[in-house]
Amino acid sequence: MTILLCWTAGGLVAISVYLMLSRQLMCWLFGIVILTSTVNLVIFIAGRLQTANPPFVPAHLLVPSQPVANPLPQALILTAIVISFGLLAFTLVLVRKVWQGFNTLDSDNLRLAEPVSRGYHGEETH
């Protein structure tokens, strides 16, 4: 199971890298979406997979009697999901604003901040 998940994570990273290399910002954004989810999967694998019981200790024992699942990765993944959701929401709005302002999402055409022509008066900021 672990091996299968590892290969899945590797495949997803490959897909997201391919998407992120695109000049189109929407493709890049989907690449980021896939990559954040893949990293969550990686955290899950890093906490070791167990076909096990929930991490509860019976009242009369000090340690659990059977192997139990690791609760920490779930907390980490939950945090990471919330954070990446916020960042992705911001990025989506930003990409939309860029589309409205520049009428293109091709990153080669977005050169306002770093103009190509290096004219002597060509770099006025505002």
Add this chain to the structure above:
Amino acid sequence: MLPLLPVFICLMTAILQCFFWFLPLGKKILHITAAFFLLAAVIWVYYSTLGNHYLILQMGNYPAPFGITFVIDKLSAIMLLVTAFMGLSVALYSLVDRDLIRHSTIFYPTYWFLLAGICGGFSTGDLFNLYVWFEIMLISSFILMTLSDYKIQLDGTLKYVVLNLIATILMLSAIAMLYGITGTLNMAAMSAKLLEINASNLIVSAAALLCLAFAIKAAVFPLFFWLPASYHTTSVSASAIFAAMLTKVGVYALIRVFTLLFIKESYFLHPLMLGAAGLTMLTGVLGAAAQHNLRRILSFHIISQIGYMLMGLAIFTPLAMTATLFFMIHNIIVKTNLFLISGIVRRVKGSFNITRLGGILQNAPFLSFLFFISAFSLAGSPPLSGFWGKLFLLKAAFVQSHFFLAAIALSVSFLTLYSMTKIWHQVFWKAETENGHYGIKPLRLAEKIFMFSPVVLLIILTLYLSFSPQFLFQASNQASIELFNPQNYISAILRSGS
């Protein structure tokens, strides 16, 4: 509770700012008061770490490797101190920043969330918690960067967002790998585990990922492209606080992981760092030579100076580390000041383009004097603070026979001087050009007070470091000695609370 105090003040201020949403004056008073409170609290924290103390707080009283640990050692304390000074200076300037007039409602709370992220990053002893503070810093900086009325900042922000998002994802996956290897997220416990474990390949790949992530944050050589694309597009206040702290948080994180986690992997990482340091210095300063926008020149110089800090880190002797810390503090102060001065120049002359500027020396000699001190301190002219930083760095390089790197550092210093002379000549010294404005626009009294007071404060700090460098030198020396004895740090954290 002391280690939590700086973060607590920042977060409380950010929340209180939201209650003053429709009271502009109340927001401003709160903004300034909080900045002074933060400074006072951080000075208290700093003096508590003198001697051989670590300030340690275990959240929720969980014993060390299980909960989140807040720990402030001497390095964190120095960084917090300089953060509070920069927070105060930029807070003063932001009161009269014209770019922010229509956006001040959002600027003030977000500014305090940004400072909370920075202070949290400096105070935490837990790797995943560090990631969370980085994200708080990141989302606040995204918002601050988009706060002005120009279309250009959309383009700049986009490039900033693209590379920094990838950096945080890399950082998270590296943390996941380290957690998988060691089974803990507490940096002290992780350090102890990493020394025992004999799986060098695995650790090296995690180390490479983590260093890649921090190197993007710190704008190291092949990964710096987001910085000169974005810093000149935003408001002056935002660019000043970004220039002061954001890249340096990356350098701080690199120092932390190099001295604490990846001690055994140094054979692999240090040669890589040495090369990156030299190339970062060179590309930064050469990039600056081709620019005509005042803030773009300064942005490229940030990259160049990150190279100096990396150089000290890569040489990795106590002297080199002392020099890196000294240089970092000096650079934060001077660089913030230069960004603030560029804002004043834009306010009085209406442009950032150095070919259109000119004649400020005749019209505003005091402003020119302030720029002169900062610029030549940045370039490393002898009596000023930059000279001491570079002197210690070069000495460390020569002692370890890194002659080639020292030669690069020296020539980059000359090129920095060239760049500063270019600004001095074009903006201040040269007669006014016909396509620029004649004379200077008058400043209102409030603008005079709040624009010049932070600059003068930072100039005083620069001059203090120039003529009495021993205070900072000793502080950084003690911090670097602590960094080179990580076992004290580890045992202090693992002992406390258990």
